[in-house]
Amino acid sequence: xxxxxxxxxxxxxxxxxxxxxxxxxxxxxxxxxxxxxxxxxxxxxxxxxxxxxxxxxxxxxxxxxxxxxxxxxxxxxxxxxxxxxxxxxxxxxxxxxxxxxxxxxxxxxxxxxxxxxxxxxxxxxxxxxxxxxxxxxxxxxxxxxxxxxxxxxxxxxxxxxxxxxxxxxxxxxxxxxxxxxxxxxxxxxxxxxxxxxxxxxxxxxxxxxxxxxxxxxxxxxxxxxxxxxxxxxxxxxxxxxxxxxxxxxxxxxxxxxxxxxxxxxxxxxxxxxxxxxxxxxxxxxxxxxxxxxxxxxxxxxxxxxxx
Amino acid sequence: xxxxxxxxxxxxxxxxxxxxxxxxxxxxxxxxxxxxxxxxxxxxxxxxxxxxxxxxxxxxxxxxxxxxxxxxxxxxxxxxxxxxxxxxxxxxxxxxxxxxxxxxxxxxxxxxxxxxxxxxxxxxxxxxxxxxxxxxxxxxxxxxxxxxxxxxxxxxxxxxxxxxxxxxxxxxxxxxxxxxxxxxxxxxxxxxxxxxxxxxxxxxxxxxxxxxxxxxxxxxxxxxxxxxxxxxxxxxxxxxxxxxxxxxxxxxxxxxxxxxxxxxxxxxxxxxxxxxxxxxxxxxxxxxxxxxxxxxxxxxxxxxxxxxxxxxxxxxxxxxxxxxxxxxxxxxxxxxxxxxxxxxxxxxxxxxxxxxxxxxxxxxxxxxxxxxxxxxxxxxxxxxxxxxxxxxxxxxxxxxxxxxxxxxxxxxxxxxxxxxxxxxxxxx
Numbered sequence: 001x002x003x004x005x006x007x008x009x010x011x012x013x014x015x016x017x018x019x020x021x022x023x024x025x026x027x028x029x030x031x032x033x034x035x036x037x038x039x040x041x042x043x044x045x046x047x048x049x050x051x052x053x054x055x056x057x058x059x060x061x062x063x064x065x066x067x068x069x070x071x072x073x074x075x076x077x078x079x080x081x082x083x084x085x086x087x088x089x090x091x092x093x094x095x096x097x098x099x100x101x102x103x104x105x106x107x108x109x110x111x112x113x114x115x116x117x118x119x120x121x122x123x124x125x126x127x128x129x130x131x132x133x134x135x136x137x138x139x140x141x142x143x144x145x146x147x148x149x150x151x152x153x154x155x156x157x158x159x160x161x162x163x164x165x166x167x168x169x170x171x172x173x174x175x176x177x178x179x180x181x182x183x184x185x186x187x188x189x190x191x192x193x194x195x196x197x198x199x200x201x202x203x204x205x206x207x208x209x210x211x212x213x214x215x216x217x218x219x220x221x222x223x224x225x226x227x228x229x230x231x232x233x234x235x236x237x238x239x240x241x242x243x244x245x246x247x248x249x250x251x252x253x254x255x256x257x258x259x260x261x262x263x264x265x266x267x268x269x270x271x272x273x274x275x276x277x278x279x280x281x282x283x284x285x286x287x288x289x290x291x292x293x294x295x296x297x298x299x300x301x302x303x304x305x306x307x
Numbered sequence: 308x309x310x311x312x313x314x315x316x317x318x319x320x321x322x323x324x325x326x327x328x329x330x331x332x333x334x335x336x337x338x339x340x341x342x343x344x345x346x347x348x349x350x351x352x353x354x355x356x357x358x359x360x361x362x363x364x365x366x367x368x369x370x371x372x373x374x375x376x377x378x379x380x381x382x383x384x385x386x387x388x389x390x391x392x393x394x395x396x397x398x399x400x401x402x403x404x405x406x407x408x409x410x411x412x413x414x415x416x417x418x419x420x421x422x423x424x425x426x427x428x429x430x431x432x433x434x435x436x437x438x439x440x441x442x443x444x445x446x447x448x449x450x451x452x453x454x455x456x457x458x459x460x461x462x463x464x465x466x467x468x469x470x471x472x473x474x475x476x477x478x479x480x481x482x483x484x485x486x487x488x489x490x491x492x493x494x495x496x497x498x499x500x501x502x503x504x505x506x507x508x509x510x511x512x513x514x515x516x517x518x519x520x521x522x523x524x525x526x527x528x529x530x531x532x533x534x535x536x537x538x539x540x541x542x543x544x545x546x547x548x549x550x551x552x553x554x555x556x557x558x559x560x561x562x563x564x565x566x567x568x569x570x571x572x573x574x575x576x577x578x579x580x581x582x583x584x585x586x587x588x589x590x591x592x593x594x595x596x597x598x599x600x601x602x603x604x605x606x607x608x609x610x611x612x613x614x615x616x617x618x619x620x621x622x623x624x625x626x627x628x629x630x631x632x633x634x635x636x637x638x639x640x641x642x643x644x645x646x647x648x649x650x651x652x653x654x655x656x657x658x659x660x661x662x663x664x665x666x667x668x669x670x671x672x673x674x675x676x677x678x679x680x681x682x683x684x685x686x687x688x689x690x691x692x693x694x695x696x697x698x699x700x701x702x703x704x705x706x707x708x709x710x711x712x713x714x715x716x717x718x719x720x721x722x723x724x725x726x727x728x729x730x731x732x733x734x735x
């Protein structure tokens with residue numbers, strides 16, 4: 001594996017499978033009474049969060065602690081960062097502290113790439129702007145594999161705000177690497193210009209795609225987007241692209257429904273779908289810890305497992 | 308001391324000639340001329356061009372003297388072969404009144420490295436609401452002829468129309484930064500395959516082209532002169548070609564970086580490549596080179612935009628737009644246009660000196676190197692190659708996109724009205 005995890009494209013097929021296999025092994029630790037391994041004892045992991053995200057930060061924090069790493073939470077609010085300190089100065093501070101790994105969430109696409117040029121430790125992208133969120137894609141692939149037994153050959157439909165979604169970008173790349181077929185569904189306004197170059201099909205019609213889908217991944221759609229004319233109203237979005245009970249019934253029997261959270265119930269996903277047996281939304285959260293443990297272990301552990 | 312004999316220079320790439328410079332003018336051009344007590348500069352193997360004229364320079368003074376001053380910027384210009392630059396109006400305070408343009412003009416005279424012609428703002432404070440006192444700036448000691456809100460687009464159609472009309476009274480020209488603001492809110496890079504992948508907000512070509520089309524039509528309607536700043540797309544070249552075919556008085560410039568660099572540099576997320584308008588695709592670069600070669604684009608203009616280190620050493624979206632250009636412009640043009648066979652040396656002189664001087668109405672610049680002309684010239688070694696080292700630049704800033712790159716050619720000497728500003732590639 002490379003030293004950093006900045007993009008899902010940093011992982012080739014062997015790397016990605018190694019992460020998933022390692023996560024599977026580590027998941028067993030979470031079933032024990034004492035949920036801790038000594039693997040990263042003496043290592044320091046910094047959670048550097050410039051955006052509020054309790055879910056992702058907590059997931060990384062738990063993952064690092066289960067591997068016995070020392071965890072420092074460095075959040076932008078109320079720190080020197082909010083007083084105008086630059087990303088570079090923050091990076092130099094982390095360097096002085098001696099961080100072995102930096103988990104960064106930032107509102108600006110590419111911020112983890114910049115950080116990686118300024119620190120010696122490994123940089124883990126925990127979501128950058130509208131660019132990528134590679135560990136989300138890994139935990140999604142992990143969830144597909146645990147529910148459906150494989151990723152290769154699956155037909156995965158991703159529906160929602162593709163334009164602004166880092167989850168979509170990372171998933172398209174990783175799922176391609178793992179051999180799944182991805183179809184993206186959204187109103188044309190919520191696709192980026194240039195999406196035709198992505199290794200995925202593009203559709204505007206969710207009803208045509210659902211009967212052929214093994215997995216439907218629903219993306220969060222912010223209601224405020226309608227103020228920028230991306231769609232006329234939340235109601236119309238919901239009607240044309242929302243996953244409700246009627247649409248869920250069009251799916252093949254084994255198909256699963258995923259959502260990276262946080263959900264807008266009643267907007268992109270109906271409550272009855274989110275709470276149905278097809279839904280993997282709660283599992284995704286649990287799997288997130290195992291996958292992040294695997295990534296931290298492989299990047300910081302200095303030992304190749306499984307190899 | 309003011310007498311110089313330049314020997315063996317290839318004027319516009321022609322056969323070796325001697326040029327005798329005295330008292331600010333070219334006295335004689337020929338073979339075997341005598342120095343007559345003057346100093347001799349052996350220019351064998353060097354190409355002589357009229358002193359270059361930049362239509363688009365940000366000197367940052369007053370206001371951001373930490374990034375550039377008139378003195379450091381004009382020294383950079385001289386080292387790049389320029390004898391005149393147009394200083395953009397987006398200073399602090401804005402150059403929207405006679406007092407500020409006169410200050411910049413005087414600072415240029417004091418520095419003495421090249422002529423500084425201030426560009427006046429079109430609107431008060433560049434705010435796009437009310438015309439600045441264009442006439443006062445035109446009548447001032449700075450004799451402003453080019454007006455621009457560069458950095459901002461005069462997007463209000465009525466205001467643009469009035470500005471175009473108003474400057475006719477003193478043979479002025481409005482230089483438009485063509486950028487439809489609503490289509491480019493938060494824009495970070497060229498909109499296309501790469502912006503989609505990188506998750507950076509796109510700056511679509513249509514936001515430039517639609518404004519250029521509108522402005523060409525407005526200029527034709529009111530019979531005025533329009534200059535289009537830093538054209539960056541293939542579509543813009545097509546529109547300009549169409550407007551010129553109509554006989555409308557439209558001119559345009561392209562930057563060196565848009566002739567050489569492409570948007571894939573953004574994949575590094577290094578903001579040294581963040582510029583406005585953004586770097587475009589290889590197809591756009593080809594169209595711009597074609598447009599410059601056939602004269603659709605009149606001039607190469609640097610859009611030299613110095614920025615302090617902290618304004619560039621950041622995450623992409625937080626960084627300032629702009630890159631340095633003065634010291635590398637000629638070398639980039641050699642790489643993009645001369646070595647590719649698209650322009651000969653006469654063509655380079657036309658696009659970098661003759662036409663820019665004409666657009667800016669500068670009588671003493673861009674003149675052919677013949678007896679009686681002002682002795683503004685630059686000497687280039689076309690066989691040399693230069694590796695760009697940001698630390699070695701005369702600019703106060705370091706934001707060159709060419710760091711570590713080897714570029715063809717080296718400016719050896721520059722003369723401003725017969726006086727060397729640069730000798731042996733160093734400040735004279």
